[in-house]
Amino acid sequence: MGYTLLILGLLAWSGSHLWKRVAPASRAKAGDAGRGMVALVSLIGIVLMVLGYRWAPYDQVWPESRSLVHLNNLLMLLSFYLFAASGMKTNATKIVRHPQLWGVRLWAIAHLMVNGDLASLILFGGLFVWAQVEVSFINRQEPVWVKSTAPTNKGKEIGAIVGAVLLTGVVGYIHILLGYQPWG
Known part of the structure; x- marks a missing residue:
């Protein structure tokens, strides 16, 4: 089920x-x-x-490695930053096309690194594939990426970074409440 x-x-x-x-x-x-x-x-x-x-059910596909938890957490921090950067139009949006979808892909990869079961493969792998397909459709419909040249508000940049750090902590705490150990 x-x-x-x-x-x-x-x-x-x-x-x-x-x-x-x-x-x-x-x-x-x-x-x-x-x-x-x-x-x-x-x-x-x-x-x-x-x-x-x-x-x-827990059906192991590959062995899980707790040694990758710190890399997972770093990727999650970057993922949350990319989500914030997209909405706040920070400097990242001048470097990365589709920052939210990059955030989803990094989130999925990070979780696949530390979870080796079939449910994780379906969930995180499936969302990774969705993000890839979404990017492919967008790039086909809008092949030319016009980068913003507007100056970035430093307050927004700082806000995106602080927000990403805080959200990483909150999401980590929620994982603990759900019975998962996100900090290694």
């Missing part, structure tokens, strides 16, 4: 996010109501992924 829910959740998440890229006319026709539909289906996808991951 866990694997089924996990896969259904990935399909709901991926489908809702790819709707704009795969069927742009349909998405445009839905207008503002389409945003609500994407949000609802995405939320359903997240719930299904969380439940599926928690309920899936």
Whole structure:
């Protein structure tokens, strides 16, 4: 049951996010109501992924290595920074195209480094594949990347860094509450 829910959740998440890229006319026709539909289906996808991951049996695919936890945490910090940088338009957005999707890919890789079970492979591998497909569609539809030349607000840059550090701590604490040891 866990694997089924996990896969259904990935399909709901991926489908809702790819709707704009795969069927742009349909998405445009839905207008503002389409945003609500994407949000609802995405939320359903997240719930299904969380439940599926928690309920899936532990089937080891490769040996887990606790020696990679520190690298995992560094990648998570960078992932959170890229998410913040995207919204705050920091210097990273002048260097990295699709910073949020890079954040998802780094998040997925980081988790695959420290989790060697099938549920983790499905969840994190699936979200990595979704992010790759999303980037491919965006790059095909918008092949020229016009980098911003506007000066970056130093306060926003500092805010993104501080926010990433704080969020890393909060997410680490939540992992501890859920029974996972994120700090090694």
